[in-house]
Every structure is written in structure tokens, then in C-alpha cells.
Amino acid sequence: MLVTGGTKGLGRGLATAFVAAGADVLVCARTRPDELPDGVAFVPADLRDAEAAAAVVDAAAAKFGRLDVVVNNAGGSPDAAAATVSPRFVDKVVALNLLAPFYVAQRANAVMQERGGGVIVNIGSLSGQRPSPGTAAYGAAKAGLANLTRTLAMEWAPKVRVNMVTVGYLETEDSLDFYGGPAGAETVGKGMPMGRMVRPDDVARAVLWLASAEAEFVTGADIAVDGGGEPPTFLTTRQG
Numbered sequence: 001m002l003v004t005g006g007t008k009g010l011g012r013g014l015a016t017a018f019v020a021a022g023a024d025v026l027v028c029a030r031t032r033p034d035e036l037p038d039g040v041a042f043v044p045a046d047l048r049d050a051e052a053a054a055a056v057v058d059a060a061a062a063k064f065g066r067l068d069v070v071v072n073n074a075g076g077s078p079d080a081a082a083a084t085v086s087p088r089f090v091d092k093v094v095a096l097n098l099l100a101p102f103y104v105a106q107r108a109n110a111v112m113q114e115r116g117g118g119v120i121v122n123i124g125s126l127s128g129q130r131p132s133p134g135t136a137a138y139g140a141a142k143a144g145l146a147n148l149t150r151t152l153a154m155e156w157a158p159k160v161r162v163n164m165v166t167v168g169y170l171e172t173e174d175s176l177d178f179y180g181g182p183a184g185a186e187t188v189g190k191g192m193p194m195g196r197m198v199r200p201d202d203v204a205r206a207v208l209w210l211a212s213a214e215a216e217f218v219t220g221a222d223i224a225v226d227g228g229g230e231p232p233t234f235l236t237t238r239q240g
Contacts, residue, residue: 001018001023001024001025001026001060001064001067001068001069001070001071001211002025002026002027002028002056002057002060002067002069002070002071002104002108003015003018003025003026003027003071003073004027004028004047004056004070004071004072004073004074004100004101004104005027005028005029005073005074005075006025006027006028006029006040006071006073007027007029007032007033007036007042008029008033008172008174009170009172009173009174009200010073010123010167010170010172010200010203011027011029011071011073011074012027012037012200013172013199013200013201013203013204014071014073014200014203014204014207015027015037015040016037016040016204017200017201017204017205017207017208018069018204018208018211019037019038019039019040021208023069024039024041024063024064025039025040025041026040026041026042026043026056026059026060026063026064027040027041027042028042028043028044028045028047028056028074029042029044029045029074030044030045030046031044032044041063043056043059047074047096047100047103047104048092048095048096048099048100049103050099050103053100053103053104053107054103054104054106054107056104057070057104057107057108057111058107058111061111066115067108067111067112067115067118068112068118068119068211069118069119069120069121069211070104070105070108070118070119070120070121071120071121071123071207072100072101072104072105072120072121072122072123072145073123074096074100074101075096075097075100075101075123075125075138075141075142076096076097076138077093077096077097077135077137077138079134079135080134080135080137081134082133082136082137085136085137089137090137093137093138093141094137094140094141094144096141097138097141097142097145098141098142098144098145098148101122101145101148102148105120105122105148105152105162108120108160109152109156109160112159112160113156113159113160116159117158117159117160117161118159118160118161119160119161119162119163119210119211120152120160120161120162120163121162121163121164121165121207121210121211122145122148122149122162122163122164122165123164123165123167123203124142124145124146124149124164124165124166124167124222125138125139125142125166125167126166126167126168126169126226126229126230127139127142128140128141128142128143128144128145128146128166129143129146129166130230145164146164146166146222149162149163149164149220149222150220150222153219153220154220157219161210161215161216161218161219162219162220163210163215163218163219163220163221163222163223164221164222164223165203165206165207165210165222165223165224165225166222166223166224166225166226167198167203167225167226168192168197168198168224168225168226168227168229168230169188169189169192169197169198169226169227170197170198170199170200170203171185171189171196171197171198171199172200185197191231192226192227192228192230192231193227193228193229193231194227194228195227196227197227198225198226198227202225202227203225206223206225210223
């Protein structure tokens with residue numbers, strides 16, 4: 001299987017979970033990390049380039065002799081005001097979060113259709129479902145990814161299933177600064193209906209299920225792993 005952006009954060013958690021479940025896992029990123037989890041192979045790639053994206057898929061299929069599962073996890077964006085952000089910045093963000101998953105999925109589908117089937121799981125974000133101030137291009141790209149997921153599920157059925165897991169406020173080592181450090185992250189987590197932020201293992205369990213035979217009739221779905229979502233402002237005010 002292939003996990004894009006699988007060297008740190010959520011991607012690393014996904015790769016580790018699949019290895020623990022007995023899968024052969026290849027991950028990719030633009031630069032090789034200092035170390036990788038046991039049982040995980042690596043190839044460098046900038047997935048914003050269509051040929052590079054296709055080459056990663058082919059590398060996974062060649063290494064393992066088959067390709068059953070692809071998780072499109074690579075993505076993200078730094079904050080940037082929509083009023084002043086440069087066209088170059090927008091191009092890069094949309095390319096990473098929308099075009100790259102398309103390129104990877106397109107080549108994966110070709111391999112999977114030929115070999116009898118497979119599963120593609122796209123990692124989405126709450127930013128694609130509601131206003132995303134500070135990350136407008138990212139939110140728009142993730143909204144596009146949700147539509148792409150449903151469309152590809154229809155086009156590529158019945159052999160290839162395509163689904164999405166939409167992730168809420170995620171707790172990783174790299175994300176703590178975004179929430180203002182550990183104390184800020186703890187405050188955000190306490191405000192969630194489930195009383196904490198999303199952890200990589202929470203997402204991994206959903207992705208593992210979608211990749212399993214238990215979900216053999218599930219395609220075009222968008223599963224929210226967000227701890228119940230964001231409480232509405234009026235509820236916070238009323239409780240205060």
C-alpha cells in the first residue's frame with residue numbers, strides 16, 4: 001500500500017497502523033526523514049508533478065507486486081490572508097491538496113483496475129466544509145477533494161472504491177504550535193463534544209476499516225472523525 005505524506009504527523013500514524021495490521025507500506029514525501037518506522041519503505045517525490053505522482057504509484061506496485069490501498073494524506077497550508085496572498089502561493093496549495101491526490105488516484109486506479117480492484121482513501125479536513133479564514137486556498141482545495149472523491153467513486157466502481165475521511169482538530173507534535181502550544185491544544189480539546197482533540201490513531205482506525213473487506217460496499221462516503229464537530233457559538237455563549 002501507499003501513504004502519501006507518510007513521514008510525520010498523521011501520515012506517519014497511518015503508515016504505522018497499517019504495518020501493525022500486517023500491510024506492506026511505502027510512504028513518500030519531498031525529503032527523506034531522519035528515520036522511518038520499522039517496516040516502512042520510502043521514496044522521495046513532489047506529488048504536485050503529475051509524472052512524479054504516477055512514478056510513486058508505480059514504485060509501490062513494483063516493490064510489493066500489487067497495490068491494494070492508497071491513502072492520499074499529503075497536504076496542508078501555512079496561514080495567509082486571502083486579500084494579499086500571491087498567485088504562486090495559491091497555485092502551490094491547490095496543487096498539493098487537490099491536484100496531487102487526483103494525479104495519484106488516477107494512476108492508482110489504472111493499476112488497480114488492471115489487477116482486479118483496490119481502495120483509495122482521501123484525507124479531508126473540516127476546512128473544506130465551513131469557512132476557512134487564513135487558509136482560503138486550502139479550504140477550497142479540500143472542498144474540491146470531497147467532490148472529487150464522490151465523482152471518482154462513481155466513475156471507478158465497482159472494482160475501485162474511493163472514500164474520504166474528514167479529520168477534525170488534530171493533535172500531533174507538529175500541530176501544537178497552531179493551537180498556541182500544549183495549553184491551547186488542551187483548551188481546544190476540552191471544547192469538543194468528545195472532550196479531546198482527534199488523534200492519529202482515531203483516523204487510522206477509520207481508514208483501516210474503509211480499506212478492509214468489512215467496507216466492501218462502501219464507496220463515495222465521507223466519514224467524519226472529528227469528535228462530534230465544532231460546537232456552535234450560540235451554545236458556547238448560552239453555556240457561559
